[in-house]
Every structure is written in C-alpha cells, then in structure tokens.
Amino acid sequence: MKKVTLFSIASLLLAVVVISGCTTQSTGNNTSSNKTFAQDGISFQYPGNWSEKAIPATDVNLTTQSGFKMLTILLEGNDMNDYTVYMGIGKSNMTAGNLTEAADRLFKYYITAEAGDYLNTTNVTLKNGYSGYEYIYGGTGASSGKVLDCKTYIFTKDNKTAYYIQFATPRGGFESHQNTFQNILNSVTIN
Numbered sequence: 001m002k003k004v005t006l007f008s009i010a011s012l013l014l015a016v017v018v019i020s021g022c023t024t025q026s027t028g029n030n031t032s033s034n035k036t037f038a039q040d041g042i043s044f045q046y047p048g049n050w051s052e053k054a055i056p057a058t059d060v061n062l063t064t065q066s067g068f069k070m071l072t073i074l075l076e077g078n079d080m081n082d083y084t085v086y087m088g089i090g091k092s093n094m095t096a097g098n099l100t101e102a103a104d105r106l107f108k109y110y111i112t113a114e115a116g117d118y119l120n121t122t123n124v125t126l127k128n129g130y131s132g133y134e135y136i137y138g139g140t141g142a143s144s145g146k147v148l149d150c151k152t153y154i155f156t157k158d159n160k161t162a163y164y165i166q167f168a169t170p171r172g173g174f175e176s177h178q179n180t181f182q183n184i185l186n187s188v189t190i191n
Contacts, residue, residue, distance in 0.1 A: 040071055040091050042163050045187040047180060050074045050085065056143035059088065066109035067102070068092040068164065080144045085177055086168040087184070094162050102162035103133045103154040111152060114139040127186040130155040141168065149174035151181070157190040 034045040053073050063070040068090040077083025094102045111119075117138035124134045132155030141148050151174075152166040165188070167174075167181045 037072070041161065041191045042089070043189050043191070044184055046074055046087070046184050047076065050076045053079060056080055058143040062110040062113050062142055063090050066105045067095065068106055084169060084173060088166040090164045092162045094156065094160055097159050099131065099154065099156045099159065099162060106154055106164055107135065111135055111137065113142050114150065116140060124153065126155055126188060128188060130157050130190060132156065138171065147171040153185065163190065
C-alpha cells in the first residue's frame with residue numbers, strides 16, 4: 001500500500017513540475033514571454049516575438065516635423081514590407097505645457113500623412129492615470145505603403161513631456177490584436 005501511495009505522489013509531483021515548466025506568460029494573442037521596453041522615461045511590456053527594427057527615414061521625418069523624436073519601431077514580422085503588427089513609440093517636449101498642442105502637432109504632421117479612410121478622436125485616460133488622446137484611423141502607411149488600420153495614443157504624466165504609441169496592422173487585422181495592444185497600454189509607466 002505504501003509503494004502505491006508513494007508512487008502516486010511521485011507521479012503527481014512529476015506531472016506538476018512538467019506542466020509548470022512548459023508554460024509561458026500569455027500576452028493576449030501570442031504565448032511568448034514578454035520583453036520590456038525602457039528608454040527615454042517610458043517603459044512597457046510587449047510580446048516576445050516582436051522585434052525592434054530600424055526606424056525608416058519617412059517616419060523619422062514626419063515625427064521630427066511634428067516636434068516628436070521617434071524612439072523605436074517594434075514589429076511582429078520581418079520588416080516594414082512584411083509585418084502583421086507595427087508599433088511606433090515617440091516622445092516630445094510640450095512647448096506650450098499643454099497636451100492638446102502636442103497632439104495637434106503630431107496629428108498635423110504625422111497622422112494626417114497616413115489617415116485617409118476614416119478618423120475618430122477621443123479623450124482618454126490610460127490605466128495608470130495618464131491623460132491623453134486616442135486617434136483611430138485607416139489609411140496608407142507612410143513607410144510601408146500598406147493599407148492600414150491604426151490607433152495612436154498621445155499621453156502625458158506631467159504636462160511637460162508627451163509620448164505617443166501607435167499600433168497598426170494591415171487592413172482587417174487590428175481586431176485580432178486588440179487584447180495585446182490593451183495589455184501593452186496597461187503596462188505603460190512614465191518615470
């Protein structure tokens with residue numbers, strides 16, 4: 001009887017160890033471990049199968065015109081011509097101490113360069129209490145030339161520095177990544 005009980009307990013423990021060793025952190029639409037982005041005062045978690053890529057000159061030019069510095073581009077996919085998810089991150093000093101002014105600059109020089117099919121603007125508050133704007137639009141990617149669905153969030157913590165996070169997918173793919181995008185936004189911390 002003791003052999004059966006010890007064997008059962010050992011088997012159960014082995015099963016628990018094997019199962020727990022095979023799990024990864026879920027990030028909404030994929031099951032890879034998260035990576036952390038932490039640069040220029042902002043940090044967040046993003047899916048481990050996304051990778052940082054070189055920022056195309058077109059994106060740099062558009063964000064520079066708007067007074068923003070593009071910090072990075074993260075992609076799920078190989079490059080700007082072959083991706084399923086695009087994420088751009090940028091930062092700007094708020095010259096008027098006013099988020100509306102910073103958002104208007106990004107809208108004028110960057111978002112309007114891509115938007116064309118539809119555009120909606122909403123005031124938002126991110127999970128960590130950062131006030132901001134959400135732009136939802138469809139159009140053509142400035143660097144990729146792809147027909148896209150996009151959301152850009154512009155937000156601040158202190159009314160001195162504005163950040164933006166832009167999510168985009170080829171047309172029709174946005175909804176399937178919505179949970180992943182929301183998880184990223186929920187993890188945003190401004191230092």
